[in-house]
Amino acid sequence: MTQPFLSIRNLRKAFGAFTAVHDVTLDIPKGEFLTFLGPSGSGKSTTLYAIAGFQDPTSGDVLLQGKSLLSVPSHKRNIGMVFQRYTLFPHLTVAENVAFPLRVRRRPDVEIKRKVADMLSLVRLENFAERLPAALSGGQQQRVALARALAYDPPILLMDEPLSALDKKLREEIQAEIRRIHRETGVTILYVTHDQEEALHLSDRIALFREGRIEQIGTGEDLYLRPATDFVAGFIGNSNFLAAEHLETVGGTSTIRLADGALVSGISANGSFERGQKTRLMIRPEAFRLERSPNNAELSVEIVDVAFYGERRRIVARTSAGQEIDIRPTSAALAAQEVAASRRPVFFDPGAAFLFPA
Amino acid sequence: MSVEAQQGIATPRIPAGLGGLLPALMLIGLFFVVPVLALLLRSVTDPAPGLQNYAALLGDGTYARVFFNTFLVAAVVTIVTVLVAFPVAWMLAIMPPALASILFGIIILSMWTNLLTRTYAWMVLLQRTGVINRALMGAGIIDQPLPLINNLTGVTIGMVYIMLPFMILPLVGTLRAIDPMTLRAAALCGASPLAAFRRILLPLSLPGIAAGGLMVFVMSLGYFVTPALLGGTSNMMLAEMIAQMIQSLLNWGLGSAAAFVLLVVTMALYALQLRLVGARRTTGGA
Numbered sequence: 001m002t003q004p005f006l007s008i009r010n011l012r013k014a015f016g017a018f019t020a021v022h023d024v025t026l027d028i029p030k031g032e033f034l035t036f037l038g039p040s041g042s043g044k045s046t047t048l049y050a051i052a053g054f055q056d057p058t059s060g061d062v063l064l065q066g067k068s069l070l071s072v073p074s075h076k077r078n079i080g081m082v083f084q085r086y087t088l089f090p091h092l093t094v095a096e097n098v099a100f101p102l103r104v105r106r107r108p109d110v111e112i113k114r115k116v117a118d119m120l121s122l123v124r125l126e127n128f129a130e131r132l133p134a135a136l137s138g139g140q141q142q143r144v145a146l147a148r149a150l151a152y153d154p155p156i157l158l159m160d161e162p163l164s165a166l167d168k169k170l171r172e173e174i175q176a177e178i179r180r181i182h183r184e185t186g187v188t189i190l191y192v193t194h195d196q197e198e199a200l201h202l203s204d205r206i207a208l209f210r211e212g213r214i215e216q217i218g219t220g221e222d223l224y225l226r227p228a229t230d231f232v233a234g235f236i237g238n239s240n241f242l243a244a245e246h247l248e249t250v251g252g253t254s255t256i257r258l259a260d261g262a263l264v265s266g267i268s269a270n271g272s273f274e275r276g277q278k279t280r281l282m283i284r285p286e287a288f289r290l291e292r293s294p295n296n297a298e299l300s301v302e303i304v305d306v307a308f309y310g311e312r313r314r315i316v317a318r319t320s321a322g323q324e325i326d327i328r329p330t331s332a333a334l335a336a337q338e339v340a341a342s343r344r345p346v347f348f349d350p351g352a353a354f355l356f357p358a
Numbered sequence: 359m360s361v362e363a364q365q366g367i368a369t370p371r372i373p374a375g376l377g378g379l380l381p382a383l384m385l386i387g388l389f390f391v392v393p394v395l396a397l398l399l400r401s402v403t404d405p406a407p408g409l410q411n412y413a414a415l416l417g418d419g420t421y422a423r424v425f426f427n428t429f430l431v432a433a434v435v436t437i438v439t440v441l442v443a444f445p446v447a448w449m450l451a452i453m454p455p456a457l458a459s460i461l462f463g464i465i466i467l468s469m470w471t472n473l474l475t476r477t478y479a480w481m482v483l484l485q486r487t488g489v490i491n492r493a494l495m496g497a498g499i500i501d502q503p504l505p506l507i508n509n510l511t512g513v514t515i516g517m518v519y520i521m522l523p524f525m526i527l528p529l530v531g532t533l534r535a536i537d538p539m540t541l542r543a544a545a546l547c548g549a550s551p552l553a554a555f556r557r558i559l560l561p562l563s564l565p566g567i568a569a570g571g572l573m574v575f576v577m578s579l580g581y582f583v584t585p586a587l588l589g590g591t592s593n594m595m596l597a598e599m600i601a602q603m604i605q606s607l608l609n610w611g612l613g614s615a616a617a618f619v620l621l622v623v624t625m626a627l628y629a630l631q632l633r634l635v636g637a638r639r640t641t642g643g644a
Contacts, residue, residue: 053545054542074545075545075548075549075550075554080546087537087539087540087542088540089544089557089558090562091562100544100549101547103557104548148543148547
């Protein structure tokens with residue numbers, strides 16, 4: 001077995017009676033862009049801080065190329081980090097900020113000068129070298145922070161919600177920059193965010209955190225199309241949960257009864273359920289169809305509202321059991337007036353629906 | 359742009375405001391400007407018109423020694439105060455606000471306690487048979503009592519204690535404005551704690567150190583009670599000399615000249631501080 005590049009082993013961190021991280025184990029290959037996604041307080045930042053050396057874990061280990069980092073103080077870990085808040089040194093110019101990690105490493109002046117120029121061109125701020133941080137916008141400051149964190153070619157770059165203080169347009173712009181820089185430098189990136197769209201755009205893999213544990217780890221597609229739990233299904237993308245009673249599971253597919261009495265079979269089994277067990281059926285809003293097609297299940301709904309969202313329409317509908325669901329057909333699929341009819345059936349592929357315990 | 363515009367609008371109001379300022383200006387004139395002018399006048403007329411008082415002050419080796427000693431004590435007190443105040447201020451800046459305000463209360467309370475009482479308390483602690491010497495001898499650390507009083511050591515200890523709040527308060531303000539995350543960033547950049555202190559924390563806290571340091575230095579220059587009680591005869595300071603000249607020798611001319619020299623030095627230092635702080639603000643640094 002080959003040794004993983006960065007390895008987190010049974011990491012646990014307790015603050016008094018509160019346990020922020022319960023048990024996190026994770027292997028990260030070199031060059032990967034891995035995102036820690038999760039709601040606030042789920043332990044993702046605490047895990048990142050343990051790697052940075054800001055917080056000693058209660059137990060567990062962090063190994064870089066097989067060697068434990070825990071006994072190494074922060075300033076000797078040789079890790080790059082971009083923080084949530086702007087942490088540029090306010091009394092130093094942009095160029096001096098980027099040069100700082102090289103100066104404390106006592107690199108020769110010629111090398112520092114060349115590296116600073118390289119880094120500023122990497123983040124496209126060549127013309128801002130002599131400015132003080134206060135004279136830069138928030139987005140520019142974070143790009144300088146990125147240049148500073150990469151100036152000493154760290155094997156790992158940690159990013160702790162670096163875009164959360166920026167507005168939406170700037171966020172998307174810098175996301176593209178981060179992707180490009182990851183591509184160009186090949187640095188291993190661990191990225192923390194609570195924004196699932198950001199995670200989906202940027203990452204090779206996503207580790208979804210919940211209450212100090214990793215709920216699921218995989219590519220964005222894995223988490224979106226094959227959620228392991230209802231928490232994952234609810235956190236990534238939009239989802240509808242319908243109350244259902246499990247009847248039987250045979251040969252990898254389940255049959256259930258919905259609240260309105262309709263039977264649905266052919267659902268991909270996801271765990272094992274008892275006969276009669278209360279469950280929840282998850283269906284993505286875009287998985288609903290307005291036209292009948294073979295093997296699709298049918299759900300009778302009452303249309304409550306139709307809104308136009310550009311490429312898609314958003315339909316709010318109510319099942320006969322009184323539950324509101326979200327349906328997002330493409331706008332081309334039908335004209336608005338056709339769905340205005342108050343009661344009609346909608347259809348979904350049972351293979352694209354998931355069954356979770358209630 | 360907007361600042362200029364506001365100033366433009368505000369300009370015509372100043373003559374109207376002068377009338378309201380008149381009582382305050384009269385008070386300052388009567389109780390501050392007039393006495394200082396009288397002092398200056400006395401220094402060049404008493405006992406006879408001329409600059410002989412200044413010539414005597416600046417020409418005489420004994421007086422020069424007192425001037426030198428005054429600046430030496432003020433400088434030593436300022437340096438020691440900065441060294442002691444910095445860690446205290448840093449602790450106050452990063453500790454939880456509720457706890458910090460209790461400690462602030464204690465520091466302010468010490469400022470409200472009578473100066474003489476506090477200085478006499480130091481005499482009790484520092485003298486040959488005082489608490490400190492007896493404790494150290496009792497513990498077997500020293501055989502002979504340390505000379506802690508009636509010398510530069512005694513003056514420094516007593517004055518640093520009194521000056522500390524004046525250093526801590528401006529410094530805490532400056533240190534609180536520094537984001538602790540900046541220091542974490544410095545650590546991850548590879549800066550050892552010492553390098554982070556020298557290259558980041560110290561430069562960022564310089565405005566506070568300069569403001570507090572200059573205030574302590576200027577206050578120390580004119581200090582009387584503590585040097586008189588804890589100092590020795592060989593290291594007399596300017597304020598003591600002025601008191602002696604006027605009280606014992608009744609030499610008002612020489613005393614006035616010495617007081618005026620002290621005033622000019624103080625004002626020069628104050629102007630320097632204004633320039634330094636002003637310059638730093640306009641460049642946008644720190």
